[in-house]
């Protein structure tokens with residue numbers, strides 16, 4: 111609709127023509143959005159862990175801890191990114207069924223999905239997923255538990271740093287805790303359309 | 314007596330609905346204040362800067378719109394323009410027909426509420442499913458949202474359980490966990506069957522063409538993981554100049570709306586999926602929608618175009634809390650709606666001219682607004698417009714006697730003293746309908762007029778120091 115394009119742009123120009131002066135673009139300093147009394151002396155991973163707990167997320171260190179947690183919840187069927195699987199496989203005892211291709215015709219068969227995180231934001235407890243690092247968008251979203259595998263060096267301190275370092279990637283998702291709603295009488299319920307458990311696994 | 318439309322709605326509201334709206338909005342406001350002031354040294358500075366950035370965008374849309382269009386195209390996005398609601402809906406339908414697409418999943422977008430897209434598609438044989446839990450419930454009920462971020466703030470769990478039962482989503486059960494679980498199961502199938510996913514955009518960066526979507530439920534993520542075509546309907550005012558401005562606005566949006574530091578999911582989308590990714594859209598369309606925005610831009614009230622739809626002004630507004638969202642009879646309720654609705658209505662302005670008057674101008678909306686919109690000033694400008702266009706104003710008491718009193722000091726003085734008589738009058742019988750209506754719900758305090766003057770006269774001329 112190029113007629114509509116011209117119509118809109120000419121109306122915009124017409125509406126702005128009478129303005130003697132246009133509002134200038136303010137510059138602002140990163141300090142403006144600095145979150146106070148958060149950082150202390152802790153390292154980025156510890157801060158990330160603390161903040162993730164506040165949004166009902168879970169952080170784990172090492173594959174054995176993950177396997178123990180899955181076993182405890184009796185979640186034995188899942189998906190793992192084929193690139194990660196060789197590094198994690200040894201920790202999974204028998205009794206687990208882990209697939210490395212995700213079949214969208216039976217999404218409810220997967221109780222957990224393991225994919226890579228592109229990074230994390232410490233101050234908000236946020237995991238960063240990208241198309242480039244996520245082997246399947248559906249596998250990172252539809253199972254009840256999503257495990258994002260994170261490297262220590264990929265943790266940004268704050269949102270400002272993470273946003274200005276956004277990858278050149280068509281689909282970047284910041285995940286801050288499990289999927290949730292408060293639509294029904296303001297009561298918090300987790301696991302609406304996405305994972306009811308969001309896990310960060312440091313390896 | 315005859316009320317203005319909004320007052321009539323408020324008067325007819327069920328007490329249970331009013332209580333639900335009051336509690337829901339108060340909760341939002343309390344959480345907002347806590348997170349903002351806990352986290353930032355001076356949250357008001359953030360609001361001011363964010364307001365300046367958005368005002369700059371609004372006043373420079375003539376440069377930003379072509380700039381963002383070029384960016385999007387360079388990223389592989391197909392850009393469309395729609396001057397009216399009809400054009401926007403038709404563009405969506407044309408895209409779908411060209412692909413022989415019959416099913417759409419839709420995440421919450423206010424601009425598609427404006428254009429009534431779901432109804433339009435339904436009439437044209439396209440299944441269009443709302444996926445946000447609240448919007449889904451609104452859709453099966455044939456209802457309208459009553460809040461910008463909590464669309465079913467006016468419903469309680471029993472209402473919802475009843476409609477789930479009616480629509481075959483299981484036997485009556487009003488446990489919120491069960492309700493959510495049932496919606497989860499039902500909607501999963503819909504996502505996987507859909508040909509097209511429709512979203513809005515919270516922001517779009519002119520620097521990179523990144524389109525930002527925020528949700529808590531993850532419905533827009535699911536839409537963009539399952540469907541092969543992505544259409545985003547975007548109001549022309551959604552632009553931010555630079556990527557770093559996204560960080561500032563994201564820091565404000567969720568804190569202002571729901572008191573969260575960030576919504577659970579913040580998605581940055583620049584185009585179709587990457588080649589190696591098995592899931593997600595192979596093509597992406599952005600439709601820039603005007604639908605009255607250029608009229609707002611040409612008006613004295615263009616500041617309202619800064620709005621980022623956070624809902625904070627609704628939560629804090631004493632009028633919204635009493636009247637609920639449906640009293641505003643449009644997509645945008647609360648203080649933002651009282652400004653935007655009459656303006657977007659174009660020729661139908663008189664129908665909504667009551668909205669700017671339903672405010673005590675207390676200024677709370679301005680104080681909480683993350684982009685610092687001077688809503689009370691804008692309301693005054695619209696009242697003035699109503700007056701100049703001679704829009705009738707039922708229920709407003711005549712101001713003539715007041716003007717007489719206020720301009721004549723001697724008359725004023727004797728009225729103050731004589732006012733004591735009101736303490737002895739049955740005010741319910743006074744022949745002023747507006748006063749009688751007010752008296753139904755309130756009682757007058759005892760008249761003490763004139764005492765201040767006496768106190769002032771007897772006061773020592775200099776403050777005493779001890």
Ligand code: SF4
Pocket residue numbers: 461619620621622623624625626627649678681682683684685686
């Ligand atoms: S006017 Fe301000 S407070 Fe109200 S919804 Fe818009 S951005 Fe939020």
